[in-house]
Amino acid sequence: MRTNSFSRLLMLGLAALLLSPAAVAQQKPLVLRGGKLLTVTHGTIEYGVLIIENGKISAVGPANSVKIPKDGRVIDVSGMTVYPGLIDSETQLGLTEIQAEETTNDFIEPSDEIMPHMHVYDAFHAESELIPVTRYNGVTNAIVAPGSLDTLPGQDSFVQLAGRTQEDFLLVRDIAMPLNFSGEQRRNQGGFERRKFPSTRMGLAAQLRQVFLDAQDYAQKWTDYEKKKADYEKSNSDGAAKDASSKPDDKDKEKKQAPMPPKRDLKLEALLPYLQGKKPVVLGAEEANDLQTAVGLAHEFNLKFVLNHISHSQSVLDYVASLHVPVIVGPIYEEPKPEERYDAVYSLPAQLNKRGVKIAFASYDAHNSRNLPYQAGFATAFGLPPDEALKAITINPAEIWGVADSLGSLDVGKTANLVVAAGDLLDVKTDVKQVFIAGKEIPMKNRQTDLRDRYLNQ
Numbered sequence: 001m002r003t004n005s006f007s008r009l010l011m012l013g014l015a016a017l018l019l020s021p022a023a024v025a026q027q028k029p030l031v032l033r034g035g036k037l038l039t040v041t042h043g044t045i046e047y048g049v050l051i052i053e054n055g056k057i058s059a060v061g062p063a064n065s066v067k068i069p070k071d072g073r074v075i076d077v078s079g080m081t082v083y084p085g086l087i088d089s090e091t092q093l094g095l096t097e098i099q100a101e102e103t104t105n106d107f108i109e110p111s112d113e114i115m116p117h118m119h120v121y122d123a124f125h126a127e128s129e130l131i132p133v134t135r136y137n138g139v140t141n142a143i144v145a146p147g148s149l150d151t152l153p154g155q156d157s158f159v160q161l162a163g164r165t166q167e168d169f170l171l172v173r174d175i176a177m178p179l180n181f182s183g184e185q186r187r188n189q190g191g192f193e194r195r196k197f198p199s200t201r202m203g204l205a206a207q208l209r210q211v212f213l214d215a216q217d218y219a220q221k222w223t224d225y226e227k228k229k230a231d232y233e234k235s236n237s238d239g240a241a242k243d244a245s246s247k248p249d250d251k252d253k254e255k256k257q258a259p260m261p262p263k264r265d266l267k268l269e270a271l272l273p274y275l276q277g278k279k280p281v282v283l284g285a286e287e288a289n290d291l292q293t294a295v296g297l298a299h300e301f302n303l304k305f306v307l308n309h310i311s312h313s314q315s316v317l318d319y320v321a322s323l324h325v326p327v328i329v330g331p332i333y334e335e336p337k338p339e340e341r342y343d344a345v346y347s348l349p350a351q352l353n354k355r356g357v358k359i360a361f362a363s364y365d366a367h368n369s370r371n372l373p374y375q376a377g378f379a380t381a382f383g384l385p386p387d388e389a390l391k392a393i394t395i396n397p398a399e400i401w402g403v404a405d406s407l408g409s410l411d412v413g414k415t416a417n418l419v420v421a422a423g424d425l426l427d428v429k430t431d432v433k434q435v436f437i438a439g440k441e442i443p444m445k446n447r448q449t450d451l452r453d454r455y456l457n458q
Helices: 002-020 021-027 130-137 202-240 266-277 288-300 314-321 348-354 367-380 386-391 395-400 447-455
Strands: 030-038 043-051 055-061 074-076 081-084 086-091 139-144 158-159 170-180 281-287 307-310 327-328 358-363 418-421 432-437 438-440
Touching: 030 418, 055 266, 086 348, 086 367, 086 395, 130 139, 130 170, 130 367, 130 447, 170 266, 170 307, 202 266, 202 288, 281 288, 288 307, 288 314, 288 395, 307 314, 314 348, 327 348, 348 358, 358 367, 358 395, 367 386
Parallel strands: 030 074, 030 081, 086 139, 170 281, 281 307, 307 327, 327 358
Antiparallel strands: 030 043, 043 055, 081 418, 139 158, 158 170, 418 432, 432 438
C-alpha cells in the first residue's frame, strides 16, 4: 500500500514538473528581434528577426516581414549583431588541460609514427575547463585533432562545444585524418646515437609510401576473400538444390572448405576510407618543398585532401591555387623566417583569397582556440576582406568539413548555433553577450570569469 502510494505521488510530481511553466517555456519558440543579422550566405539584415524552434532556425528576415509566434519568447537584441557560431578548423580542445602537466595531455601517441587507428573521440574530455572559455568568444564548433609529432597521428573528430554528455559533443567521430609532413616528425632528437627511423624527410616519405601500399594490399586480400566466400556460399546452395537421389560424382564427394578471412589489422583498416576517397586527408606542411612532397604522395595514392598550415610557402602560392583544394591557415601570429617579408605570414590568407583559394582559420591550440575570431580580424589588416574573414570561420569550414547543411550561416533549417555580440566579432574590444548552441542559451561564465569576479574587488 505504501509502495503504491509512493509511486502515485512520484508520478504526480513528475507530471507537475513536466507541466511547470519552466518546462513549458523551454518548448516555446525563441525570438531574437531588432539586431543586425550577418547571415553570411545572403547578406546583412540591418533590423531583423530570427526565430529558433526545436534547436533550429525556423525563420530569419527583416523585422517587418517575419511573423512572430504568439507564444514566442522575445529577446530584444537591438544594437547588437547576430552571427553564426564560429568553427575552429583545428584545435586540441578536450585532449589537454594543463600542458605542463603530462597526466592531463592526451593529444599524441608517441610510441609509433604511423597511428591512423587512434581516435580522438576515445580521449575527448567533454568536461574540460577550456571549453567554456572558448565558447565565451563565440566558438561553437571545432575540429579536434591529435598533435602533429607523428606523420599519421590518428583521426579527427568534429564537435560542438556544449552538451550533457560526451555523446552530445561528438557530432562526427572520424571526420578526417591528418598527414603531417613538416620535418617535425623526424625521430632525430637527442643526438646521433638516439636516432631511429625515420630520421630524415626521405625516411618520412618512404614510411608513408610503404604503409599506403600495405593498406592497398590489405584491401585486395579482403576483396579476394569476399569473392571466395561468395563463390563458396553459391556452391553450397547449388549443391543443396541437387536431387538427393542423384548419384554424386567424385568432385561432389570432396567437401570444399570455407575460406578463411585475413587477419584484421586496425592500422591498415583505418586507412581504407581515405584510400577510397570517402574521407579527406589533411596535409600539414609549412615550407614549399615539404608541401610539394606531401601533395605528391597524395596524388600518388589518389587521396582526397585539404592543405594545412603552409605558413612559409609563399613562393608556390600559384601552385597551391592550381590544386583547387581548400587551405586551413594559421596560426597567423607566427613570426616570418629571416629570408621572408615581415608580413609573409600575416598576409598569407589575403594572398590565397586573391587566388580564389577557399580558406579557413584554425587556432591549433586548446588554450588559444578562444582567439579564433581575432586571427580572422588580424588578417583583415593585411588585405583580407572582412566578409571573407568571417566566411573563413563560418561557412567555409562548414563546407570543407561537409556540415554546411546544418552549420555556418543564418539560414532556415540550420542548427541554431548563434553568437550575439555588441559590435564586430572580429575586433578584440567587442563583447560577446550571448551564445546559443542547438538553440539553447549557454551560460556566459567560465573559470576565467569566476576568478575575475572573485578577485576583482579584493
